[in-house]
Amino acid sequence: MADGTTPPICVFPLDIVTELAGPYLVGHLLSFGVFGVLCVQLYIYHIAFKSDPSWLKGIVWLLFAIEVTFQAIEFHMAYWTLGEGWGRLDRIFAFPKPTIAFTTLTGVATSIVHAFYAWRIIVLSKRYIVVVVVALLSATQLSMTIYISVYLSTHLTTDPAVVIKNTTDFITVWFVTAAAADIIITLAMLFLLVHARSESTHTRTISRVESLMKYTVETGLVTSCAAVITLILLLAKKDKVYYYIMYYSIGKIYANTLLATLNSRMTFITASNQLSSSQTALQLYSRSAMWKDMGSGQHSMDSSARINPNANTTALVFKDYHISSTLGGSTKYTDLSDGGTAV
Numbered sequence: 001m002a003d004g005t006t007p008p009i010c011v012f013p014l015d016i017v018t019e020l021a022g023p024y025l026v027g028h029l030l031s032f033g034v035f036g037v038l039c040v041q042l043y044i045y046h047i048a049f050k051s052d053p054s055w056l057k058g059i060v061w062l063l064f065a066i067e068v069t070f071q072a073i074e075f076h077m078a079y080w081t082l083g084e085g086w087g088r089l090d091r092i093f094a095f096p097k098p099t100i101a102f103t104t105l106t107g108v109a110t111s112i113v114h115a116f117y118a119w120r121i122i123v124l125s126k127r128y129i130v131v132v133v134v135a136l137l138s139a140t141q142l143s144m145t146i147y148i149s150v151y152l153s154t155h156l157t158t159d160p161a162v163v164i165k166n167t168t169d170f171i172t173v174w175f176v177t178a179a180a181a182d183i184i185i186t187l188a189m190l191f192l193l194v195h196a197r198s199e200s201t202h203t204r205t206i207s208r209v210e211s212l213m214k215y216t217v218e219t220g221l222v223t224s225c226a227a228v229i230t231l232i233l234l235l236a237k238k239d240k241v242y243y244y245i246m247y248y249s250i251g252k253i254y255a256n257t258l259l260a261t262l263n264s265r266m267t268f269i270t271a272s273n274q275l276s277s278s279q280t281a282l283q284l285y286s287r288s289a290m291w292k293d294m295g296s297g298q299h300s301m302d303s304s305a306r307i308n309p310n311a312n313t314t315a316l317v318f319k320d321y322h323i324s325s326t327l328g329g330s331t332k333y334t335d336l337s338d339g340g341t342a343v
Contacts, residue, residue, distance in 0.1 A: 020092045021082060023244045028078045031248035035071050038064070038252050041259035049262065060262070063112055063255045070105045073098045074248055094160065100152040102248075103174075107145025109251035110178055113223075113258045114138035117185045121192075130188045137181040144174035164238065175231040179224040186220025219257045226253045 042064055049057075080096045115138070118131045148167050155163055164171075193216065226246055233243035 020241055023241045024078070024081060024092075027244040027246070027248045028074065028082075030245065031074060031252065032071070034249045034252040034256065035067060038067060038256050038259065041256060041263060044263050045259055049265070052262075056262075059112060059116065060259065063109055063258065066105050066109050066112075067252050067255055070102065070248075070251060073101060097156065100149050100156075102149075103145040103152075104149040106251040107142040107174070110254050111138045111142045113254040114181050114185070116258055117189070121185070121188050124192050125188075130184060134181050134184055137177045137184070141174050141177040141181070144170045144177070148174070161239070164234075168234070168238070171234060172231060175227040179227040179231075182220050182224035182227070186217060186224070189216045189220075219260060223254055223257055226250050 042060065045060060077096055077099050081091050114134055118134045118138075121134075122128065122131055148170055151167055151170075152163065155166075227250065230243050230246040230250065233246065237243075
């Protein structure tokens with residue numbers, strides 16, 4: 001320095017900084033990665049299913065708007081804590097005011113996805129008991145998230161450790177009810193598919209229903225496991241912030257499962273015989289048979305656009321099924337690849 005004195009050296013407890021900043025950093029990276037997956041899913045949905053009903057597209061865009069809002073706040077938090085606030089313990093131990101909306105945004109996104117799957121159960125089975133249970137669980141988790149946001153807004157100057165301690169019970173109810181709703185939805189859909197498989201005599205139908213059963217279980221496990229893992233990390237290490245590793249991504253995981261379900265109606269086909277030798281194209285055809293009850297238009301190919309079965313093609317097909325409800329409370333399962341024969 002100009003006067004020859006040595007500037008004071010600030011020694012930070014690096015172990016504490018690492019324990020706090022590490023989970024934040026990993027959580028932010030995972031969250032932005034999952035958000036990137038969501039953007040890709042939305043792009044595919046937008047170009048593939050333009051004939052979907054307006055209310056369904058509205059739900060998709062509402063979910064995306066919620067997650068964009070969440071990411072904007074999260075980016076502000078990440079920079080506020082790990083950017084301009086790096087090395088400042090007052091920033092690491094505190095949160096910017098907009099982050100109080102995190103829990104409510106996650107709860108709203110979760111309830112929207114629960115409502116979508118509950119609607120699917122009603123359409124396919126005409127059974128309302130399961131839907132009522134799911135609705136009650138989803139409403140409970142949403143009310144918990146709203147309460148937590150309100151509590152945070154009225155305790156902005158309270159030590160975060162004290163806030164976590166005072167809201168642990170509400171957080172526990174939040175994640176338990178969300179996971180319970182996911183498990184019930186998965187079991188209900190699995191029951192419908194098992195029933196469909198038992199009534200079918202067509203090999204292709206059985207194979208496709210089995211694939212859909214696997215897909216249903218996987219998507220249900222993803223959301224329920226995310227909630228359970230976050231809760232375990234919170235309860236097992238109350239004095240740590242390891243739960244933030246999963247916490248920031250929960251809403252986006254729910255949104256991704258919904259879009260993955262919608263995009264599963266799609267067929268990707270790469271056809272080299274329709275192009276010159278110097279070109280490559282990805283042709284995308286949407287199959288809406290499974291979702292006929294939505295009122296969406298049929299996405300069909302005219303004869304000039306059909307792929308020659310003898311051509312050199314590579315196809316990645318997300319199985320398409322026809323599971324439509326019929327009068328009298330019964331359900332008819334149709335295998336489209338077998339000429340649309342009802343079984």
